[in-house]
Amino acid sequence: MSVLNDVDRRRADESPDCLFYRNTRLVYHADHDCLAQLQELYFRMIPQGGAVLDLCSSWVSHLPRELSLSHVEGQGMNVRELRCNPLLDAYFVQDLNLEPRLPLPDGKFDAVLMCCGIQYLTQPEAVLAEARRVLAPGGALAVSFTRNCFEVKATRGWARRTSAQRVELVQALARAAGFADVCSTELSAANARPMWVVHARRPAAAAVAAAAAAAAADGQAAGAAADGSSPAAAAAAGASGATLAPPPLSAAAAAAAAVTADATGNAAQASGGLTEAFAQSVGPAVAAAARRDAWAARCAELLAAAEDLGIPAYGLPAVAAGAPERDLREAMADVSLIVASYQCADI
Template sequence: MSLPRYLRNIKPNFATPWRAYSSLNRSIPFNFFAGYTVANMTSATFPATPYAPTYDNWPYTDSDFVRYDENDDGVFYRQPRLVTHIDDPSIARLTQYYDTALPKTGRIMDMCTSWKSFYPLSVKEAIQKGGLEVYGVGLNEEEMAVNGVFQGPARWRVLDLNKPPHDVRTAWENGQILQFDATTCVVSIDYLNNPLEVCKKLLEATKEGGNVHLVISNRCFPNKVVRRWMMLDERSRLEFVGDYLHFAGWKDVQIVDLCARDENGMRVTDDQGTVLSPKIKMGNVWVFGILVVLSLRLGAYMYFQRRRNVREKRILEIAEDARAYQRDGWARRKDYEDLLAAYNLFRSQQHLLQSVTDLEMLFFSNVTSWLAPLLGANSWINGFGEVLPPQREFFYVGGEYQNLSVGNTTAQYMVNQIYVEKLTPAKPTQDYPLVFMHGTGQTGTTFLDTPDGRPGWASFFLSHGYTVYLSDQPSRGRSPWLPNTGTMKSSSTALIEQLFTSTSSHSLWPQARSHTQWPGTGKAGDPIFDAFYAAQVQYQADNLISETENAKAYTALLDKIGGPAHIIAHSQAGAYGWRAGDLRPHLVKSIVALEPAGPPFIGRIFGSGPARPFGITELEVAYEPSAGPNATYIQTVVVPARDVNSSECIMQDEPAKQLVNLAQIPVLTVTSEASYHAVYDHCTVEYMRQAGVNVEHMKLRNEGLHGNGHMFFMERNSLEIAEKVLAWLQRH
């Protein structure tokens, strides 16, 4: 068994650097024969030293393998990164090593694979002749689909090895019979949070006499690498990975040195990346998949180096900042502006780079498509390096003139109009816009940014090509309130903490103790809480007035849009979404209800007694047969609670009246794990299903998203949740 150490340039001869498949066999996929030929390279030796275990027993704890970003890896790697994470001379050196180490018959597993495997021509020819099969598991199907070593989709699978059972074979139905002669894994072992189990399973899947080759480098996504990795020096990392293999049961583990050497066989750098040979040239590398910066072209060691040139130095400073931001989280708008500045500087200073290949520019175009939402400006960056902001418009809609007495004077005023902001992406790709409706005490800014400064859902959906409408409810925020129109009410800091930000400290419902995703402490005095609380505004205390005004305003907005739109309604606004859908079913493409007001007919947790006589609303929605005046024809029954963590539900007595207009609209209800809605949202879902509405209930805990509260679209994993909603919208 061998553990390649690190990769360096040995001045290979690149007489024929790329080969197109078209002259060989058109049935072979793109990227199959693309690469460096081994035959023309200077012969090389690969010094190896035996690994010597330091410990008698497995010395590590679970805390050694936690990561800063524990969110689903499938989301992080969703965007294809058509880039090699080590540079060309390093790839050439690794390819040479593979030519001496990999079998030419049997089966190879390429673990944590992507669009390139760096296999030599001899291996690829063996694959083409049928004597060798290569299987692969990775996290991005688009990348694996263009990797020709797999000879088609039957031999690669999307598989997250950080989830049980941590076994590459489980990706195939008959996986337990698969046995491999060798396994390769390039610069990915440091991302595994259960590497011991993975290595044990690999041993079970390896034939007698087989081997595994784990290539490591000091490059990484720091938010995804395991905690202990960032605490170790280079030599200790080698021993760390050696421990994985040793305690998993592998024998004869070796550390193979693939460092770059000059023509005399001498190392060209030391372990700290310092250049020992003056013959090494400067080049360009990709850093962290965010931006292009200048760095030493030294193989797997990619250290940021400061240059005398002021412009180059600025690029490197921003790249270092980007590395810190990715590790510590995005905190300020300035962070995004710095990234944008680095991007623009790269575009204007391309002559500083020795070469930018077509492949790299293709990757850069891919990167910028998802960099845009991180910039905080909802920008689109096109292939020419131009930053195109979204089109921003605002208008007021709805409203009516009324004669009101203010003081001793009666005069005409406009009431119930709402402020609406329309954001149109520079490159719209979606046919149906999104209409966001905020909840109690909030305004349309709720969906713009999170309290800790990260991009909000508006930015996310803009970046996916949706036109977005944000609004302030009547008598809320920028939508004016006039005296004599109901009573205004506000929420205290204590109530906000109990309901939204620090629910685990109060445990007013069973699920509250699971709340972990709110950024910061969630208590007054914490800067993130203070930013959130500062955005809370007064709201209409009378539910009947509020529902009447909002139903009129949002139907007016739908009329102005003129075509079908998706409604995304949160909390209190759930009822307004139902009313808008009921009044304009032909203008509503779907409704996404984020923990909508409920449950039917009664108040729970923060409220008690009768509520919502029409089941889901205070005021009339269309039933067939009719619900009658004030819903007096609806007969109800009580359904006992499912368990101690759930409330009982009030349903219709059978035969149930049908919500004939809402039945025409697909509905997604989203419920978090730790919110007070986790107690009773199932009642709302089951009631609507009984009334004929097509409702899908997305429980975030069932999606692998844990610890969220009622304001989940602001919490730490908010964009991961947005990905789930996006997938549903794109199906409807």
């Protein structure tokens, strides 16, 4: 179901997105007080031990430290920014405007997040439909945004709307993608620019099954069920956890994913920079050492990026040679906070 028209999908800058995002930017598009409230909202929405997908991700994911998660995966446009993110166990580079289909299985995640990215999507309906597909039944969606953005890359449909109309737009997009319990929250603080969050859930199996039964009772599903064209039946199958084949990636997207995996050593199903197949082939001890080395490289990249911003090396955490993975990830989280304070102080 289309929500935007063709004019709404255009941008002031229609050059390839990969060119625009190739420069690493360690920036925030939201005030830190609002981001702290966003973390509180995430804490209430995401179950302990859950798996999270961060769409339109970058060098920070705003997840609270108190939340213990089994897996955090990120999709973004800049590999260095993703490598600098201390919370990502895995990541992949994909232009969602060229290929909105995700190379991920059905029902893998308990939450899908998108912070300050919806305004850049030219096919938001397709992307949110994919978010629903990869969510487990009852899983949470949170789409957040502020007034700040890279204006030349925001869609016209976004630019011409007021903040209230943008909330309504994102709610309409979520409903069109099949989400339930769609609502919004405004985050604000003294002297802070407001932030809005549209949150929803993939319908639980029982709710969708009831809707399908009601449709069948009305005689709306009888003829369509035979050829699989019934929306209610399809929704019921998806919510109940039945196996639904994920849409195949286009040849271009598959090739891009392969190139990204080769270039970064971290494909969509990688963990800490290692593919699962590699970890199984070398054994746990070698895999753990290789994973630690991968995190050490990511930590070094973030430290270098922080110094590029003008932060002196003596103001950054000292990372000992051979530091374990836990210490490396904690150091990266500390660097993220230092960068945030540095930018907030406008030094």
